[in-house]
Amino acid sequence: MTTIKDIAKKANVSTGTVDRVIHNRPGVSEKTKAHVQKIIREHNFQINTIASTLALNKSYKIGVLIPEAGTENEFWSEPKKGIENAIEEIKNFKISATFFMFNQFDSSSYQDAFLNLIEGNFDAVLIAPVFHKETEKLINQLDKKQIPYVFINTEIKGFNALSFIGQDSYKSGYLAAKLMSVMVPNNAQILIPVFRLNKGNYSSINNRITGFKTFFKEKYASVKIKDLAIPYFKSIDAINSSLNDVLKDDIIDGIFVPSSSSFLIAEYLENSQLNNIRLVGYDTNKKNIEFLKNDTIDFLICQNPYNQGYKGIKLLSDYLVMNKTPKPIYPSPMTVVTKENVDSI
Template sequence: MITIKDIAKEAQVSEGTVDRVLHNRGGVSKRTEAKIKDILKKHNYSINPVASALASKNKYTIAVLIPEHSDSDIFWKSPYMGILKASNEFNSFGIQVTVYRFDQYDSSSYTSKFKSMLQSNPSMALIVPLFINETKFMITELEDSNIPYVFMNIDLEGFNNIAFTGQDAYTAGYIAAKLMHSGGQSDAKYLIVYSEHNLTVNNTVLRRIKGFKDYFESQELYDAPLSLRVDDFSHMDATADTVNTFLSDHPSIHGIFVPSSRINRIVDCIDPLVLKKYKLIGFDNTPPNIACLENETVSFLISQKPFDQGYESIQLMADYLIKKKIPHGKIYLPIDILTKENVRYNDRNALQFEVEHL
């Protein structure tokens, strides 16, 4: 007898995608949906009512609190797609995932979406704890309601989250410094560029900066990296003035490190002829960053596997709810060093899933 796995293999999609089509839950492109329905019809496939009844016995809800993405700041699209893929796959096991997306630049949006999430009384919560002070208040309410929770992407200490999924940010920053210093001149100076928003709310960025600085200290290099704060990467004219003035005043700088996904913004600020002087290293394989890597304005990108962060977070929570499997405290994902030559081979499963759902 043909199975959902067989249908998925023939259609070259995930089993979760087939399941969504079978149960008319949407979230699948019309082209992919038509392809799957043709295969289902060809094999005269019908839903097994016994299996459906068994799946409906236990229902669990996972609430996700994650920043929204936009065309100008696309990073959070990848973890969202990973969450969607896992949601598709575990829905047939009685796991329902609801996503609450907030404005990452607005703490009131964060707390408002949390309140909506809490009112849904979820079985578990997955949170990107972007605003630390607000998170302290929120977590108290979760714990008072006996709702277990997992942190994703940003690792905060002093909480009772059952797990963290994301990158070892300190080690990633240390690796970035090692790449930056490799083959460099003995008198070269290096610059860290960050935004005020990242530094005040994002613990991941802080840990990357510390790792970057600690590398140079461990090598007993007397010239520590320089630091430059910009108000907001989205304000291009102001950012360009700040960056170019600083570089002009410090001609010995040979490398620029951006500990966030906005390295492409720095590239856009600097004249292409001047840009050739610098080695640039940033984070995350967003489309704008990949373009910079491929045209060699950026030397390296460090991927924190955002799609996998979303997928594995839901997977470990589903295992916790269904199998009562206790996760390890910190689930660190691989630190991938991306170059012009290998970037197109990175996260191919994520790209395929995204194509299916556009």
């Protein structure tokens, strides 16, 4: 049986060079590549990629760029758990991960973490590209180094990502509107509060809002939708003030929160005893579930964040170890969660 070492010896190159040729990775001249490929064909060589990786004592490093989970919202703790569990499962293949965490509401924090990741010279990268402009500015540095990357949670088209794992944000917003439509009258007024300092730079949020508005434009044009920017999401007084300003002048029938921060609005509604306003949001974090169970939140759309992190690492490990190219998109399910089914999700 011909081995990688046999091929390397006949070609008068290192086993590492043969490995790069087999897996079509950079770092080998065209002349050497052609020479090695000729010898491989002559010996009808077929490689067991997993065995060869272990035999070569090869290791891989994956850089992970995701937001840090906060006490206000633990959403990002779930992808992190998924990543850690996936790494534990594949540790025998000598794959490790290094986290680069950032504040999801601070674009400069994202940019700094991204720059630190780029300097790490990783074999592959898993990214939650929360900030569109900063991603557009920095992603070409990974492309230049020929470092493969996978996007999770937020899809940004037009880049060279191997794959995207997450929901179709537009369709999920459309679904949220369909849920809202069964609870409010045809002439309803709906509020969309956004907890962002610069909401124009958040692709997922914007796509959800677009999908939501499109549904009502197509189905119930008489419904009025009002946008509300709340920049100081950590200040309860700022949230209350912003909502008070709207509700003193308008009769609001429903509120759509296009993020995992529904609990902040739900708390206001409970304290103000506004039990007749319908509320739809995202994600089954602990605080959201609390308000879902007491009927302040009517529906939550879950996007399975754990699986996004877990599958992202598995796709990259398969690509690195087995040269297996993933599908362009792995859509996350749009699970509608209610008070009645939340304990079984």
